[in-house]
Amino acid sequence: MKSLTFKQALLLSAIFFAAACNSRNDRTGTDTYNQNQAGNTSSSSVRTDTAATSGNTYQGNNTAQSPQHETGTMSSTNTQNNQSNTQNNQNNISANIAGADKDFAMEAYKGGRMEVKMGNMATERAHSVRVKNFAQMMIRDHTKANDELQTILSKKNLMSQTEMGDKEAMQNMENKTGADFDVAYMRMMVNDHNKDIELFRKESNSGKDNDLKAFAAKTLPVLQTHLDSAKAVYGSLNTATSTRH
Numbered sequence: 001m002k003s004l005t006f007k008q009a010l011l012l013s014a015i016f017f018a019a020a021c022n023s024r025n026d027r028t029g030t031d032t033y034n035q036n037q038a039g040n041t042s043s044s045s046v047r048t049d050t051a052a053t054s055g056n057t058y059q060g061n062n063t064a065q066s067p068q069h070e071t072g073t074m075s076s077t078n079t080q081n082n083q084s085n086t087q088n089n090q091n092n093i094s095a096n097i098a099g100a101d102k103d104f105a106m107e108a109y110k111g112g113r114m115e116v117k118m119g120n121m122a123t124e125r126a127h128s129v130r131v132k133n134f135a136q137m138m139i140r141d142h143t144k145a146n147d148e149l150q151t152i153l154s155k156k157n158l159m160s161q162t163e164m165g166d167k168e169a170m171q172n173m174e175n176k177t178g179a180d181f182d183v184a185y186m187r188m189m190v191n192d193h194n195k196d197i198e199l200f201r202k203e204s205n206s207g208k209d210n211d212l213k214a215f216a217a218k219t220l221p222v223l224q225t226h227l228d229s230a231k232a233v234y235g236s237l238n239t240a241t242s243t244r245h
Contacts (some may be wrong), residue, residue, distance in 0.1 A: 068237040080130075096243055101208055104200075104202075104203040104212060105158055107199055109111065109149050110144045111195075112145055114170075118170070118188070121135075122134075126180045126182050128233075132231050148215060186230055186237055194227065196223050197223050199229060200223055
């Protein structure tokens, strides 16, 4: 092989050096391009992920808020429906009570309250010990009966329809004192219990509402005892009055 001259060797070295530099620049450019592409891809992914995450968060908030709003609305609606159903049930219970049963309940409650009020007045104003004792029996027995009847009326949504007692009778008794009060009070008790017994007997025999019918049957013997006692005390007062005259 022919030996290269110094100039030829130097030229070849320059050619090889230039080729090596070009190859390195190509690799560097390629790597830079790849890195840039990778960076762009990563940035795009970040933006995409961020957008996706933001979208998910927004959607999540909507999803979280929507059931809460719907739950609150449904809860409010259910409460209103329950209240409406309760009121309708109470109205139905009240409407299902026969007119005669309702009349009995109103009269019995009004009469019972009146007996207690008159009994309280008699314990303060009566002159006779027997009258005072009778009045105490009225307070005790009619308070118990009134409490039982009130429970029944509340269950049947009838308490709002009850009326107060006879104010006129109370006012008439306000003007009486001593022996006059005793006679007037016991005469009233005889008359009232005659009416009460008739009212309670009718309900116990022909009432349609089971609760009111049972209450009437249970209370009837007590009213009969009251009537017997009222007649006895009233009779004794009349006898005493006749004897004095």
